[in-house]
Amino acid sequence: MPSTTPLSGKRAIVTGSNSGIGLGIAREMARAGAEVVLNSFTDREEDHALAQDIAAEFGVAASYVAADMSDPLACRALVERAGGCDILINNAGIQHVARIEEFPTGKWDAIIAINLSSAFHTSAAALPGMRARGWGRIINIASAHGLTASPFKAAYVAAKHGVVGLTKTTALEVAGEGITANAICPGYVLTPLVESQIPDQMKTHGMDRETVIREVMLQRQPSKQFATVEQLGGTAVFLCSPAADQITGTTISVDGGWTAL
Ligand code: NAD
Secondary structure: OOOOOOOOOOEEEEOOOOOHHHHHHHHHHHHOOOEEEEEEOOOOHHHHHHHHHHHHHHOOOEEEEEOOOOOHHHHHHHHHHHOOOOEEEEOOOOOOOEOHHHOOHHHHHHHHHHHHHHHHHHHHHHHHHHHHHOOEEEEEEOOHHHOOOOOOEHHHHHHHHHHHHHHHHHHHHHOOOOEEEEEEEEOOEOOHHHHOOHHHHHHHHOOOHHHHHHHHHOOOOOOOOOEOHHHHHHHHHHHOOHHHOOOOOOEEEEOOOHHHO
8 A cells, every 4th residue: 555654754845835836835745744844035933833734734844944045045055954855846936027128127136036046056955965865856846937938927937947947957967866856837826926916917908807817817728727736736746756766857737738739
């Protein structure tokens, strides 16, 4: 019978995990028996409470480490403060929507730093330990926008395509050492990041909430259903299973058919 805690003895760091997809993935990692290290840039009581709740619900060790993923040193310090990790999930991400001519330079820099460069820095810090132990999983949360583009999302699309490229290079550098690197490419998942885009889209298109969700946001998602954070967590757990030992340097789309169009 398969173990219900296949990841016991493994420590997973999930960046940007005090909400949305990151929290969902952390919960599925914990359900599978992994110790989890949650992260975001804030250091509030409620952030630490999330880790306590996961520990109580799943009977695993769980902690919260505040670190700003826009800061290269903080990215590396996160891995050190966690004591290294067997599973690294680079999930922290932000979005900004504007025409290229109007795209604020600061937003471009922040998106590239948080959505792309942080994955480089955390991977660099985590790989030596993974190599020493002969086992590791790097899972980068890219996007359908890592494989295809949309207007007005220049920085996000560039960063996510970069994440896919970084994933391939990481996989090649560690091939044959028991370490894999893959990117999960979600389509639309209803999280705070997506929720925050709805009012703008309603204004831009002059539509009500339901219509903007169906006609605009899920326009390119043939299933017309949002993916769930549990489905993304389940995909991440699968990538940590022995069945996925030879899956490396690739992308897995969880996008309701978006990239098949
Ligand atoms: P979210 O806003 O709910 O979560 C983003 C997380 O990143 C939060 O925990 C936030 O605190 C954290 N974060 C932001 N800036 C940070 C910083 N400087 N340092 C550390 N943490 C920081 O959004 P989400 O939808 O859960 O997005 C998670 C990831 O999934 C992102 O990389 C996003 O691009 C990607 N993604 C989301 C969707 C979607 O439809 N929601 C689709 C494709 C990809």
